[in-house]
Amino acid sequence: MTVAPAIPSLLDQSGVGAERARTILGEALSGADDGELFLERTESESLVFDDGRLKGASYDAGEGFGLRVVAGETAGYSHANEISDAALRRAADSAALAKRGHAGVTAEAPRATNQKLYGEDDPLASPAFAEKIALLQEIDAYARAADPRVVQVSASLSGERRDIEILRADGRLLRDVRPLVRLNVSVTVERDGRRESAGAGAGGRTGFETWITPDRWRAQTDEALRQALVNLDAVDCPAGEMDVVLGPGWPGVLLHEAVGHGFEGDFHRKGSSVFNGMMGRRVAAPGVTVVDDGAIAGRRGSLSIDDEGTPTGRTVLIEDGIMVGLMQDRLSARQLGMAATGNGRRQSYAHTPMPRMTNTFMEGGSHTLAEMIASTKRGLYAVNFGGGQVDITNGKFVFQCTEAYLIEDGKVTAPVRGATLIGDGATVMQNITMIGNDFAFDPGVGTCGKAGQGVPVGIGQPSLKISGLTVGGTAV
Known part of the structure; x- marks a missing residue:
């Protein structure tokens, strides 16, 4: 399991700073009923192994923020893919238009919690890229060896790490790191000219090494094959x-x-x-x-x-x-x-x-x-x-x-x-x-x-x- 080291907040990394963001948000929410500043940085990776070869590999990264001002049933929302003082200021001015003529009292903030339901695993950091490809090759070989009727196998891995921060009206800055992984296996079988396919998958909020273990990927491959074989006999x-x-x-x-x-x-x-x-x-x-x-x-x-x-x-x-x-x-x-x-x-x-x-x-x-x-x-x-x-x-x-x-x-x-x-x-x-x-x-x-x-x-x-x-x- 690879866990990323503790890092400064997205606001500090951007150069805006939490105090400046609190000032901007406070002005936008003055007289509003509710609202928040939501910040996010996401990295994701996807690999597809199809027909015995690596068919696709993608990596995406992005960050941005959304600022919301709620007045009655009206919500003003503005977002940008750049976390900067100027972008925050423009978003605050735009979202604040929702409260024109409205005089509200900011709602009570969410209760504090130390709840932590998953670790700060980084699915992109481990295992290495070559090891992920090797795993997909192993799944492909395992499925083809399991039954002579298997004619096609497709397997994919996807993982992401999402860092989110929420700045509330009371000044609290909340942070959550959200890992997510998923494995999918699809198997096509053929008998007497008839082909049928089926798929299975599994995943959760953890790293690849914790979740995609040999017993799990074999179970998903076996399940995809079982369903495909059942479909051959379907009426x-x-x-x-x-x-x-x-x-x-x-x-x-x-x-x-x-x-x-x-x-x-x-x-x-x-x-x-x-x-x-x-x-x-x-x-x-x-x-x-x-x-x-x-x-x-x-x-x-x-x-x-x-x-x-x-x-x-x-x-x-x-x-x-x-x-x-x-x-x-x-x-x-x-x-x-x-x-x-x-x-x-x-x-x-x-x-x-x-x-x-x-x-x-x-x-x-x-x-x-x-x-x-x-x-x-x-x-x-x-x-x-x-x-x-x-x-x-x-x-x-x-x-x-x-x-x-x-x-x-x-x-x-x-x-x-x-x-x-x-x-x-x-x-x-x-x-x-x-x-x-x-x-x-x-x-x-x-x-x-x-x-x-x-x-x-x-x-x-x-x-x-x-x-x-x-x-x-x-x-x-």
Whole structure:
């Protein structure tokens, strides 16, 4: 593990200095309700090994800041890719236009914390570039040797180190160093002229040497190969309404998209969530408890502090089927008369913060997966998902299954291709009939998009049985 030595603040390195920045920010926020100066320096690296050779290698570095002034529901935001006195002054003058005619009192600052959920690892510093290439070559060779039907292998490594600083109105300068790594493996197999592909990946907030160990990369390679071989035997999926059993872990992406966004505070502030006005009322079947927790050490979606400086933590959204909470940034929390939950996130310094998920999951129950399968006369067992489309305002979704099987007379039978799940999140949550005792997180590959911004997230759930879900298929 390589950890970078302690370095001066980004403001000191730029020559501006923290005291000068405090003066500029203080003038901009005078009479405003809230705001902050967000600074960021990011380095990232990506390597792609495809078709037996290094196909791509990229390195990116950048820095900048964003200055926000909040007055009521209006936010003025200005950003630049240069951290200098002149750039800060121009940004402050521009953002401060949001408070014209407004006389507010600056909101109370986020509480202080010593929470540290990950180390200050530098994935770009270690291992060396040549060692990373050698690892990708080893993955390629391992996959090709595993089965004679393998005809194509693609493997990639990506890593980044993001240094962020947040200067608050009370003068506090908060700092967080955020490492992030990810491995992806894709395998294509061929039999009798038919080709099928599948992929798997893993990652987290740490360095490469800690996370991408031989047991992990072999497990991901084995998983990609297993799924590809399953797809060789897949038959066309029948369509219709049927019971669906979801596997644990990554299938929680359905929960994340179809339900999770509806619990973000800005949609409630604007009245556009399907769950508006449902606080304290039943929104899911008994036994369903859904949590967002950004304070799980090392997880992809975790943050020691959010992008406004609020410590992350555990926020219960649904408890035993009853809606009990929302994910909040500071603006939505203040407008709704609630507490900020540490969910104010932004893609980069060039973006304003908004309520976003971190690690969102459904807690486990008491049923076994075998019980769910045995209780299903005719249905679908969905193990892995690919892409999907969701309307956040009403929770309606269409998800593509990348690995699924028919359930016939209580037994898992043929794998199917072309299966899609169609429905709406509010109805699905009410139609959960069995909750598994096999809770699992996803392997650490999720990225959530909202309003043009992408942020890393975690997903998790146990196996679930859902009644009466519409399955789209390709069988005629």
